Amino acid sequence: MSQLGAAEGLPRGVEEVAAGADAVRTIRVLPIGAAPAPHATEPAPSVAAAPEAPVKTRETASAGYREALAAHQVVANPSCIDRSIAEAVERQTKVLRELSRRAFPEPEPDPDGGPAxxxxxxxxxxxxxxxxxxxxxxxxxxxxxxxxxxxxxxxxxxxxxxxxx
CATH class of the missing domain: 1.20.5 (Single alpha-helices involved in coiled-coils or other helix-helix interfaces)
Structure with a gap:
């Protein structure tokens, strides 16, 4: 049977924390087939149930939250408001879709029942x-x-x- 040494060289305070915790202090090698009866362990303490409270939504939020939210919604990214940029993006998207249609045309279905x-x-x-x-x-x-x-x-x-x- 071997004994694990004390925590030497550890910073001060760590030994005190480790002393109170469940820690392995010894290792005992058992012969084959000689397993001790398992000891009962205490179940982990359950987390105290939180008291039920009403769910907060934007409507039930505090006045300060509503003011901050309104101020944030008023300030918008200038590129989203600028109509010329939005129109340019729309034109560019339209041109790219047309180029895509030209490069990868959809095959016309054959009404005569020809090959797929x-x-x-x-x-x-x-x-x-x-x-x-x-x-x-x-x-x-x-x-x-x-x-x-x-x-x-x-x-x-x-x-x-x-x-x-």
């Missing part, structure tokens, strides 16, 4: 991809043909001058 808008977008992307792929293949063929012509020309006696010259 998402399917139409996917189909258009596939067509665009295939067109780009076909163009890339044609360009690759042109470059391969030009490279083969250049190799043939340079392997012959005249080099490039014989082809272009």
């Amino acid at each position: 808008p998402l399917d139409a977008v996917r189909a258009q992307r596939r067509r665009d991809f295939e067109a780009t792929r076909a163009l890339a293949l044609r360009l690759a063929l042109v470059h391969a043909y030009a490279a083969s012509v250049t190799r043939e020309a340079s392997s012959s006696s005249g080099g490039l001058n014989a082809v272009f010259g």
